[in-house]
Each structure stands twice: as C-alpha cells, then as structure tokens.
Amino acid sequence: MFDRLLYQIAKPALFAMDGERAHDITLSNLATIANSSFACSALAKLYENKVEALPIRCMGLDFKHPIGLAAGLDKEAKAFNSFSALGFSGVEMGTVTPKPQPGNDKPRLFRLVEDQALINRMGFNSGGLDAFLENFARADAKTMEHTIAGINIGKNAATSIDDAHYDYVAALQRVYSKAGYITVNISSPNTKSLRELQNASYLDGFLHHIKQAQDKCVKVHKRKVPIALKVAPDLEESEIETISELVLSHRFDAVIATNTTIARPGGLKSKNAHEIGGLSGAPVRDASTEVIARFYRHLKGEVSIIGVGGIASADDAWDKLVAGADYLQIYTMFIYLGPIVVRDIVAGLAEKVRNLNCETLAEALEQARG
Numbered sequence: 001m002f003d004r005l006l007y008q009i010a011k012p013a014l015f016a017m018d019g020e021r022a023h024d025i026t027l028s029n030l031a032t033i034a035n036s037s038f039a040c041s042a043l044a045k046l047y048e049n050k051v052e053a054l055p056i057r058c059m060g061l062d063f064k065h066p067i068g069l070a071a072g073l074d075k076e077a078k079a080f081n082s083f084s085a086l087g088f089s090g091v092e093m094g095t096v097t098p099k100p101q102p103g104n105d106k107p108r109l110f111r112l113v114e115d116q117a118l119i120n121r122m123g124f125n126s127g128g129l130d131a132f133l134e135n136f137a138r139a140d141a142k143t144m145e146h147t148i149a150g151i152n153i154g155k156n157a158a159t160s161i162d163d164a165h166y167d168y169v170a171a172l173q174r175v176y177s178k179a180g181y182i183t184v185n186i187s188s189p190n191t192k193s194l195r196e197l198q199n200a201s202y203l204d205g206f207l208h209h210i211k212q213a214q215d216k217c218v219k220v221h222k223r224k225v226p227i228a229l230k231v232a233p234d235l236e237e238s239e240i241e242t243i244s245e246l247v248l249s250h251r252f253d254a255v256i257a258t259n260t261t262i263a264r265p266g267g268l269k270s271k272n273a274h275e276i277g278g279l280s281g282a283p284v285r286d287a288s289t290e291v292i293a294r295f296y297r298h299l300k301g302e303v304s305i306i307g308v309g310g311i312a313s314a315d316d317a318w319d320k321l322v323a324g325a326d327y328l329q330i331y332t333m334f335i336y337l338g339p340i341v342v343r344d345i346v347a348g349l350a351e352k353v354r355n356l357n358c359e360t361l362a363e364a365l366e367q368a369r370g
C-alpha cells in the first residue's frame, strides 16, 4: 500500500516544478540512495522484492523479467543501484558522449500531461565518459548479477557525421568491460544530422567500424558484450528493410525500437505539443509497435528486438512482445505512473502466461505469435 502511496504523494510536488528540475531533484535523491546499501535494501523491500519472476532471454542475456529502464533518465550512471531496487531487470544508462557537453538550451523537457507524453530536446547533455565511468564505478557488483547494466553511447555535437564512428568506437572501447550490453544510439532527433547514420550510405561503413571494435574487444576481454542498435520510429518500410539487412550482415545482437518521434500525431491536446524535439509516451506507442512488427518480419528472430515506446500497462507490453520484441523498456510512463508500474506490468504479463497454460513467457509468446 505504502509503495503505491509514495509516488502519489511525491508526484504533485514534482509535477508542479519544471520538468528538468523535477528530474534533477529525483535523480539526485536516487543517487544518494544508490550509495547507501541500507537505503537500497529498504527501497528493494518496497519495490524490487515484490516483482514476480518472469525470466526471458534477449541478446543471449538472461533477464529476470521483461521490463527495463530506457536510456535517457540516468544519463551519467549516478543511480544504477537505486533503479535496480525500484524493480527494473535492466537499466540502460546514457546516452554518454566521449567528451562532456552541455546539451541544448533550457527549457528542453516538456510535459504533455493531457496526452500522457513528454517532448524533449536535451541534446545529449553529458558529463562525458570520464565522469560516467567514475559514477558507474560505485555501482554494486552484486546488484549487477541480477540487474543487467546497459550502456548507451552517442557522439558529441561537434563531431561531424563522417567522423561519428571515431566517437562511438572510442566510447565502446572504454565502456566495454563494464557493460552487460552496449547500445549504439543513432536515432536521437536532438543532435544535428545524427539520424542520417540510419541511411544506407552511412550505415554499412558505420556498422562495420562498430563490429570491428566489438570483435577486438571480445579478444582482449575474452567476453562477448552484445551490441544493440537503437532506431527511430519515423522510418519508411524501405529503410527498415535496409537496416535489417545490414544488422543481419554485420551480426549485430539487437535492435532497440524505438527512440522518440519527430512526428506530431493529430489529436494532441497539450499546450506544449508544438515544442520542438522528440515526442515519447502514449502518442508513440502504436507507431513503435508497428516498427517492431516490421523489423521482426525482416529479422525473423535471428537478431533480438528490444521494444520501447509508450508502454503503460501489461496489455501494451504484451502487444509489443507479440509483435516480436524479446525484451521491453519504459521511460515516459514511469514518470507518469511511478515505480509501481514495473510490478503491475510484470504481474499482468505473468497472468497472461498462466492463462495460456504456459510455463514460461517464451512459450506463451511462441503460442501467441502463431
């Protein structure tokens, strides 16, 4: 009961503030908790320990259930232990860029409450890799045994698109030994030209550089860290086909679908709907599920798919899993519903598995996908 009440009490105060300020205050509290094993275990008792087990395999990694935290909330790896204690089975930190950079001018994060959405144009505000790794060194090794740490990497704004691979390779090499998996983010709408990396003319060479770096790291560290490519929801069918072919030929481990959208679906009610940036939450849900389904048709289960975009309930999560996702992440609806959303979604999914008379989620999905 208290676990549900806690966010209901905190939310009005947080929502009365500017979005980024509310984010910074919350994250700073979670960072303080992350550094105290006593506080973390108290938080885990309220949240993590009450989440049902619903194991699922994705990119060759075993997650204890299918709900992870999407990138962008903990950009500097300040609160891994806390997000684990809130119940996520995976925590994707970043996007981190090689060098520190301030990001775009404020304000740059807007709530669209009537639409259950956010618009952000943060622009990879980042303390850079040094600060990121220093923070992440405080993450608890024991926690990483049951909560998988994803590290999402990007390029600095000052790096040209032709030189982008230098930034990604540098970042990949530095985070490799620390990461459970690495995400190559080429789909943020808030860094000029970044999404052009998704075009065939850049993508083939770009993926080649990343794959080469991964292969070298496998030899050096004697461990394969899977690499996921994060894509936009605003892709044409022909682009999805090309990206799929390249992801398969370069043997990438996963596609994360999707990032925020630059589209503004009709019917948005909030006064902030005209703000420039990436839209997330409920309005991107169906577009992202459609992109997952299209990738699944091309990837045929040979490359894992991580589904993200507007998930608020077990039904939303189920739709994305049936469309072809192997694992899921949330961001925006975690802001609107609070940490209890993880337990509620996992409980709802576990019920669906039982209703299908299946032992595991994988078995239920095989049945549901037909």
Ligand SMILES: Cc1cc2nc3c(=O)[nH]c(=O)nc-3n(C[C@H](O)[C@H](O)[C@H](O)COP(=O)(O)O)c2cc1C
Pocket (backbone or CB within 6 Å): 070, 071, 072, 073, 075, 094, 095, 109, 118, 120, 122, 124, 152, 185, 188, 230, 258, 259, 260, 279, 280, 281, 282, 284, 308, 309, 310, 311, 329, 330, 331, 332, 333
């Ligand atoms: C404020 C904000 C910042 C974000 N920053 C990043 C980021 O740095 N890197 C990234 O790959 N995605 C970022 N995202 C995108 C999310 O990870 C996610 O892909 C997207 O919001 C769709 O999921 P959702 O509807 O559950 O939020 C950000 C989203 C929001 C709302």
